[in-house]
Amino acid sequence: MAFVHAHSLRFHVQRLPAAGPDGTRSDRTDRSDEPVVVFLHGLVVDNLSSFYCPLALPTARAGHEVVLYDLRGHGRTERPATGYDSRTAVRDLLALLGALGLGHRRVHLVGNSHGGTLALHAALDRPDLVAGLTLLEPPLSGAWVENMVDTLSAAALSLEGSAVPTELLGLRLRKAAHLTAIADELLNRTSLIDDIAASRTFTPADYARLRCPLLIVCGEHSELVPGAKELARHATQASTTLRILPGLGHDVLKESSGALRQAVLAHLGATAAVTAARAGALAP
Known part of the structure; x- marks a missing residue:
């Protein structure tokens, strides 16, 4: 690494x-x-x-x-x-x-x-x-961008304040807990969704x-x-x-x-x- x-x-x-x-x-x-x-x-x-x-x-x-x-x-x-x-x-x-x-x-x-x-x-x-x-x-395509923004927005809502990462750690599923925590941070604490929504299509x-x-x-x-x-x-x-x-x-x-x-x-x-x-x- x-x-x-x-x-x-x-x-x-x-x-x-x-x-x-x-x-x-x-x-x-x-x-x-x-x-x-x-x-x-x-x-x-x-x-x-x-x-x-x-x-x-x-x-x-x-x-x-x-x-x-x-x-x-x-x-x-x-x-x-x-x-x-x-x-x-x-x-x-x-x-x-x-x-x-x-x-x-x-x-x-x-x-x-x-x-x-x-x-x-x-x-x-x-x-x-x-x-x-x-x-x-x-x-x-632009249609993909719209669908992805909708999907990511729904995922952001489900992860906000969620206990899932803690529950996964309790089950010793460390990798899944880590990835879930990253997803929560990216979707709810960065401009990622807005940046994708504003992206220029080809x-x-x-x-x-x-x-x-x-x-x-x-x-x-x-x-x-x-x-x-x-x-x-x-x-x-x-x-x-x-x-x-x-x-x-x-x-x-x-x-x-x-x-x-x-x-x-x-x-x-x-x-x-x-x-x-x-x-x-x-x-x-």
Whole structure:
């Protein structure tokens, strides 16, 4: 576990060096022409641990440098009262990369659920930084924002003044108690719900500005499939792949580690090769 100070916050961060299939550290030292793979998790009770075994370790063993971190207010990262909008999240990411000594490197962003929307915002705001995108179940429509705000507001009411965390501790369910307490703090003591309600939704013109390789993965029965298809349809300047995993709903990260891992690693490898080739072409 490591804590890094960036953008006036203390972030919980994990870094995994590039390694071989046997898990030993790669002996390569110069990787400046390859993207660092950065994972962005979902909302409220999610944190970096959801990526660790399904994708982060396999990604490192496939030869990629990996950064995982708990987003502002989530997990073990500091929980300020404000700043849960997408623009602040992008600034958090940039500051964190700088604090880690990676400000000169391009990144491949892997975002799950809400983390996917943050990754897309980063790619649109900083196309010079983002070499590739992998979006897992990205919520892209205004209807999703409205539904999520309603869901989070209802959850906030149920948690306010609730004895559930104490009761869970009494049952020795420490992890559940901890996550419930975090949810209560985020929903009732920060601007998270208001910031999401005020968030800017994407347009076809936004998608048309994308230039980096893009992989979108959704479950067959997910309500987010129409938005993913719209993104794929309008991202005409990007090399775009849409994968619909049969028999699954929203949580493809937990329910389909094998097929998902195969698709993501193939996309990461292809993006790294393209980025390295471009860097070589630009070298004097």
